[in-house]
Amino acid sequence: MEGNLKKNIKNFDLDELKEELKSIGEKPFRAEQIFSWLYKENVSSFNEMTNLSLDLRKKLEENYSIGSFKIERKFESKDGTKKYLFNVLDEEENLIESVLMSYHHGYTACVSSQIGCKMGCTFCASTGIKFGRNLESGEIIQQILEIEKDAGIKISNIVFMGIGEPLDNYDNVMNSIKIINNPKGLNIGARHISISTSGLVPKIYELADKHIQCTLSVSLHSSNNKKRSEMMPVNKVYPIEELIKACKYYIEKTNKRISFEYALAKDNNDNLEDAKELANLLSGMLAHVNLIPINKIEDGKYTKSSNENIIKFRDYLNSRGIVATIRRELGSDINAACGQLRRQKLKE
Ligand code: SAH
Numbered sequence: 071m072e073g074n075l076k077k078n079i080k081n082f083d084l085d086e087l088k089e090e091l092k093s094i095g096e097k098p099f100r101a102e103q104i105f106s107w108l109y110k111e112n113v114s115s116f117n118e119m120t121n122l123s124l125d126l127r128k129k130l131e132e133n134y135s136i137g138s139f140k141i142e143r144k145f146e147s148k149d150g151t152k153k154y155l156f157n158v159l160d161e162e163e164n165l166i167e168s169v170l171m172s173y174h175h176g177y178t179a180c181v182s183s184q185i186g187c188k189m190g191c192t193f194c195a196s197t198g199i200k201f202g203r204n205l206e207s208g209e210i211i212q213q214i215l216e217i218e219k220d221a222g223i224k225i226s227n228i229v230f231m232g233i234g235e236p237l238d239n240y241d242n243v244m245n246s247i248k249i250i251n252n253p254k255g256l257n258i259g260a261r262h263i264s265i266s267t268s269g270l271v272p273k274i275y276e277l278a279d280k281h282i283q284c285t286l287s288v289s290l291h292s293s294n295n296k297k298r299s300e301m302m303p304v305n306k307v308y309p310i311e312e313l314i315k316a317c318k319y320y321i322e323k324t325n326k327r328i329s330f331e332y333a334l335a336k337d338n339n340d341n342l343e344d345a346k347e348l349a350n351l352l353s354g355m356l357a358h359v360n361l362i363p364i365n366k367i368e369d370g371k372y373t374k375s376s377n378e379n380i381i382k383f384r385d386y387l388n389s390r391g392i393v394a395t396i397r398r399e400l401g402s403d404i405n406a407a408c409g410q411l412r413r414q415k416l417k418e
Contacts, residue, residue: 076134077135078135078137078206078208079135080108080137080209080212081207081245083248083252084101084102084105084249084255088101100122100126102254103119103121104119104130105252105255106254107119108136109215109255109257112218112219114136114138114219115136137209138216139156139157139159139212140156140157141154141216141220142155145401150171150172151169151172151401152169152170152217152220153167154216154220156168156213158205158212162202164185164202164203165185166185166209166213166233167233168214168216168217169232169401171401176226176227177223177224178227178228178229179214179217179227180228180231180232181210181230181231181232182205182210183210183230183234183238183239184203184234184238185202185203185205185233186199186200186201186202186233186234187201189268189302191289191301191304192302192370193291193333193364193372194367195367196233204239204242205239206242207242207246208246210242213232214250225258226258226262227258227263228250228258228262228264229264229266230265230266231287235267235268236267237267237277238270244280247282260282260283260284261283261285263285264284264287264329265277265285266288266289266331267286267288267289268289269288269290269302269304269305270304270308271312274317274319275316275320278316278320278322278323278324281323283326285327286317286320286326286328286329287329287330287331287360288328288329288330288331289302289331289333290313290331290332291331291332291333291339292332292344293352294339294344295310297338297339301338301339301372317355318355321355325356326356328356328357329357329358329359330358330359332348332359332361332362333362333363333364333365334361334362334363334374334375334379334383335364335372335373335374335375336373336375338372341379342383342386345386345387346386348387349387349392352392353390353391353392359392359395360394360395360397361380361383361384361394361395361396361397362396363375363377363380363396380396384396
């Protein structure tokens with residue numbers, strides 16, 4: 071398709087767009103006008119940019135795409151959570167998932183960073199489906215814009231917890247954050263953005279040195295190398311000791327608390343011994359533990375811990391001075407757990 075060979079205009083941050091416009095013989099201040107149409111007005115075509123000349127609109131149309139998606143499916147939960155399956159409309163049928171969650175402090179979008187995932191976590195629905203490619207930064211942004219348009223709301227928080235490993239698509243994720251942060255772009259501050267990683271140690275160091283104010287979430291799920299490697303093959307490359315060392319460096323550099331994700335699976339990582347091991351590992355660290363009842367995936371070997379065990383686990387951590395909370399399960403009636411919708415559609 072010819073249209074898809076055009077560059078996505080949403081891949082450029084504001085400075086890059088100014089340069090790009092200069093390169094096609096236009097005035098750089100046009101970039102701010104275009105930014106406003108893209109991110110404040112959320113238009114779907116260059117033709118709607120009515121303060122630009124018809125000639126410029128035509129030129130933009132000829133040279134760039136505006137990166138729209140098609141909503142392939144949408145599910146709405148009783149609790150207000152909306153889950154979207156987007157077709158990114160490139161040459162293949164590429165599907166990604168994004169979720170809109172409503173909290174008392176505003177709306178949160180959970181976005182995907184890749185089409186598929188290479189990490190192979192054994193409890194995750196994105197595993198076992200062929201990896202496609204990295205998402206471009208404009209495609210990361212587009213998820214937010216499509217949700218805002220469809221739901222008629224303004225997103226105030228973003229979590230990189232959809233499909234993919236954000237630190238495995240580091241450059242595009244960082245570039246998308248520039249546009250998300252820019253007051254002339256989506257105007258969402260770094261403190262309202264969380265990046266979740268399975269533990270790509272070298273990238274955690276890189277992120278620490280970047281000094282951006284995003285929250286880092288680390289998917290830990292076990293504090294025992296044998297168990298963690300079974301759940302997360304990445305642990306064979308970057309074992310717990312190295313991961314924690316990198317996390318301590320991150321905390322020291324940024325002075326920010328790390329959020330450790332811990333999905334509790336019955337008779338696997340949810341007994342008191344596991345809680346003790348975890349408390350020993352995180353003792354003295356500026357950390358928070360987010361306990362998640364694991365979502366059972368189709369044919370998956372892990373099942374959810376009982377509520378009683380989850381509460382015991384949390385209480386033990388709290389008694390050891392570690393802040394731990396149980397994540398509220400949103401959208402469980404619409405399969406809002408990682409990758410589930412895409413997996414279902416690809417199997418049809
Ligand atoms: N690759 C990144 C971000 C995407 S996954 C990461 O690993 O952090 C987002 C979060 O959902 C991670 O904490 C991941 O471990 C968790 N997750 C994936 N599948 C899950 C499941 N079936 N049940 C509970 N949590 C799950």
